[in-house]
Amino acid sequence: MSTKPPHRIILNFQFSILNSLLSRALVITVLLAIPIVTPLPVRGDSSPEIRLLLDEQLPRVVVSGDSILVEMWDKGGWQPAINRVRSVGFSPMRGEVQLDGAAIVAPTFRIKPRNGMLRYGGRPFRGYLTVLINGGRLLVVSQMPLESYLVGVVNGEIDSSWPMDAVKAQVVAARSYALYQMKVQALYYDLKTDVSSQVYAGFDSEDERTREAVKATRGQVLYKDEDLIQTFFHSSCGGNTTSAREVWGMAQPAQDGVYCGECEEAPYARWNLPLEAGEIIRVVKAFFPGVDEVSSMGVHRRSRDGRIQTLFAETGKGRVLFDAGEFRKEMGYRRLPSTSFSLGMSGDRIILTGQGYGHGVGLCQWGARGSALRGMDYKQILRKYYVGAEIKRAY
Ligand SMILES: [Zn+2]
Numbered sequence: 001m002s003t004k005p006p007h008r009i010i011l012n013f014q015f016s017i018l019n020s021l022l023s024r025a026l027v028i029t030v031l032l033a034i035p036i037v038t039p040l041p042v043r044g045d046s047s048p049e050i051r052l053l054l055d056e057q058l059p060r061v062v063v064s065g066d067s068i069l070v071e072m073w074d075k076g077g078w079q080p081a082i083n084r085v086r087s088v089g090f091s092p093m094r095g096e097v098q099l100d101g102a103a104i105v106a107p108t109f110r111i112k113p114r115n116g117m118l119r120y121g122g123r124p125f126r127g128y129l130t131v132l133i134n135g136g137r138l139l140v141v142s143q144m145p146l147e148s149y150l151v152g153v154v155n156g157e158i159d160s161s162w163p164m165d166a167v168k169a170q171v172v173a174a175r176s177y178a179l180y181q182m183k184v185q186a187l188y189y190d191l192k193t194d195v196s197s198q199v200y201a202g203f204d205s206e207d208e209r210t211r212e213a214v215k216a217t218r219g220q221v222l223y224k225d226e227d228l229i230q231t232f233f234h235s236s237c238g239g240n241t242t243s244a245r246e247v248w249g250m251a252q253p254a255q256d257g258v259y260c261g262e263c264e265e266a267p268y269a270r271w272n273l274p275l276e277a278g279e280i281i282r283v284v285k286a287f288f289p290g291v292d293e294v295s296s297m298g299v300h301r302r303s304r305d306g307r308i309q310t311l312f313a314e315t316g317k318g319r320v321l322f323d324a325g326e327f328r329k330e331m332g333y334r335r336l337p338s339t340s341f342s343l344g345m346s347g348d349r350i351i352l353t354g355q356g357y358g359h360g361v362g363l364c365q366w367g368a369r370g371s372a373l374r375g376m377d378y379k380q381i382l383r384k385y386y387v388g389a390e391i392k393r394a395y
Contacts, residue, residue, distance in 0.1 A: 045145040047219070047395060049127075050178055052149070052200060053189040054120065058138040061090045061131050067114040070099060072106035081109065090131045090138060097133050108132045117203065124203045126152075132188060141189050146182075147214055149200065150175055154210040156199030157233070158365050163372035166365075167213040169381040172391065173363050174198055176221040176231040179394055183228065195333070198233075217378070219393040222386055224253035229389060231255075234358025236266030236366040238340050241385060244361045246303035247325065247339075254386040255362045257305050262370025268337040268357035269366075275350045283330045284313050287322045291315045297350055298343055307360060308339045325359070362386065 055061075064087040072081040081104050082088065088111060089100035096105045109131045117124040120140060127144030153174045154160050160167055177198055182190045193200035222229045230252060232244065237260045244252035263269060280294050293316040300310040300321050308324040324339040341354030356364075363385040371381045379391055 045148050047145040047147040048179070048182060049143050050146050050149050050182055050191065051130075051189040052142045052144075053192050054125075054129075054140045054142050056134070056137065056139045058140065059092070061120075061138050061140055063088050063090075063111050063118055063120050063129055063131075065111075065113045065118045066116040068118070069112045069114050071110045071112070072099070072104060073108045073110075074106055078110060081106070084114065092133055092136055092138055095133065095136065097131055097138065126203055134188065139188055146175065146178060147218060149178065150214045151206045151210045152200055152202045153198060154201075154213065155205035155207070156201030158369070160207055160209040160213070162369045164209070164213060165376065165378040165381060166368040166372040167209060168217050168378035169363065169368045169372070170233070170365065171210075171213045172217050172220050172222065172378065172382055173231040173233050173386075175217070175219075175394075176229055177233075179221055180228050180230040219395045220391050221394045222254070222382060222389040223392050224386075224389055227253055228394070229253050229255075229386060231386060232359070232362035233365055233385075234356075234360055234362065235364075236263040236268060236356045236358065237360045237364040238263065238269065238338065238354070238356025240305045240360075241362065241364055241367075242303055242305045242307050242360040246305070246307065246309065247359055247361055252361065254389040256387060257360075258385060258387055260364045260367040260385075262368075262374070263356070263364050263366035265370065266357065266366035268355075270355055271337055271353075273336060273341075273352040273354070274346065275352065277348055279331075280313070280350060283327060284315065284320065284322070286330050287326070288315070288317075288320050291317060291320065305360070306340055308341065 068085050068088060070082045070088055071078040081099055082102055090109060091098050091100055093105050096107055097109055098105045099109060110128060111118060112128045117126065118129055120129060125142050126148050127142060130141045130143060132139045132141065150171055154167060154170060157174065158167065158170050178191060191197040222231055232252065232255060239261065240259055241257050243257040244250060244255045277294065280297060284291050284294055295314045297311060297313045299308050300312040303309050310321050311324050311327055312319055312321050328336045328339055337357040338354055338360065340356050340360065341352045344351045344353065368381050371384060382391060383389060
């Protein structure tokens with residue numbers, strides 16, 4: 001499932017603008033303080049390297065493996081710190097990272113497997129891991145070639161047993177999104193591993209079909225004119241996809257909303273959600289803390305495709321308006337599957353009757369499955385949901 005709240009995108013855009021506004025002197029200072037991580041080739045995969053944030057705000061990090069090499073950033077390069085160990089621990093130390101048990105302190109450490117794979121948090125990881133410090137706490141970043149990463153994305157987002165053309169369409173969309181984020185050049189990482197970016201289910205989720213779909217589409221991404229597309233996707237649209245402009249107030253190339261008509265088999269194709277007064281008051285209070293009573297609630301504005309943009313509530317202090325996307329976020333993305341719903345009353349309760357799961361922008365994943373079952377190939381599927389997009393090889 002992919003649910004991408006707009007604040008993350010906006011943050012990234014702001015970050016990129018901020019980066020470009022930094023003075024030359026400041027850029028040099030930042031570069032000196034933060035090591036530029038050079039790509040480490042992984043056998044058989046020479047694609048660009050992606051940086052995934054696994055965890056942040058940590059007081060301690062432990063990494064294990066069969067035989068580990070740890071390198072530290074020192075004097076403008078990576079220097080060996082400790083070699084041939086099975087487990088290493090790191091802690092914050094006066095604004096830097098300390099390699100426990102060795103009394104070595106550096107701004108960052110890189111942990112490589114000499115053979116086999118690294119383990120962190122009980123899971124195996126491809127590539128290598130980097131431990132950095134930010135605000136006195138540790139971050140763990142996983143780095144691996146983009147193609148290797150994608151093999152572990154498919155089963156986080158969809159089910160690799162779906163028709164192969166639906167799986168390939170997902171892979172190309174996920175590759176475009178990832179490559180777009182990599183070009184933003186944020187300081188510590190390119191993507192998270194959860195629904196706020198796209199779900200990385202990891203090495204454990206890889207299978208023959210995910211490998212086949214990635215290999216068959218190697219390097220393929222989506223462009224509109226000369227621009228790589230930040231390809232959004234969602235679980236099911238409920239009938240029509242919508243435009244990024246109407247959901248987030250910002251245009252995205254080739255993501256204007258289309259007729260889908262292929263996601264009727266999705267688990268949340270149609271849903272009902274009864275809400276007690278207490279829950280509605282709790283959510284409205286999150287936006288308007290002074291409110292203590294809500295007598296009714298309704299739609300203030302809908303987008304052209306029928307998704308709700310703004311809701312209203314009649315309260316003891318008058319009518320208040322709030323953003324439907326923020327309402328969904330506050331309710332919980334799982335509890336309120338989409339902003340495509342209508343409201344009715346049943347006794348004391350408000351009944352939401354809706355369709356689809358997710359924000360509705362870009363590829364409808366269940367629609368891709370339905371389209372593939374009807375015989376469309378992955379290129380046709382991608383052109384259906386990203387109108388005007390071209391498939392190109394990025395590498
Ligand atoms: Zn759909």
